[in-house]
Amino acid sequence: GAGVSQSPSNKVTEKGKDVELRCDPISGHTALYWYRQSLGQGLEFLIYFQGNSAPDKSGLPSDRFSAERTGGSVSTLTIQRTQQEDSAVYLCASSPGVAGPSTDTQYFGPGTRLTVL
């Protein structure tokens, strides 16, 4: 079956522009997660959705970052007024949402590589 898909796969943008990253989870998965990996760093948790709601947004690095999920499916991560430090690979994952975010196996998408010039 189809896995998690993300678009675009690569995005190059100029400092100060807004970008929107998209994630299509596995059909039927109610939980969705956003992570990012900056150069030389581990995967950093950004936000988690259960259905359409995000119980905790404290992982978002600044108020320039926002995420939404509609219809319990597709999610978009928006970065406003991008800065060079936003350059990273942004990964989305989904899980069935049965066992909970701590123990559910998460299925990752291929990521979006964002470069801010």
Place this chain on the structure above:
Amino acid sequence: ILNVEQSPQSLHVQEGDSTNFTCSFPSSNFYALHWYRWETAKSPEALFVMTLNGDEKKKGRISATLNTKEGYSYLYIKGSQPEDSATYLCAFSSGGGADGLTFGKGTHLIIQP
């Protein structure tokens, strides 16, 4: 801030040899420990989710052990093959409910033919 450390950072192993590497994590408030394999140009792939002290899990030539009291997990690969070349990530959960996983920086494994 939760600290998840993986060692070594990178590892070169001869094809056919066995190897292992370490993930250390906070021993307090432990809930679960995940291992993922991330091959270049692919998505991270789940290997194991471990929750109980003393857990041992196995998948083919790969196995993992868990010690929650001292805060470490070992990943073992027996008879390494070129296709095992990847970055191996461990991720810790304290069961915060709404939080994602806290990942280590990974061990980059290269199998030399």
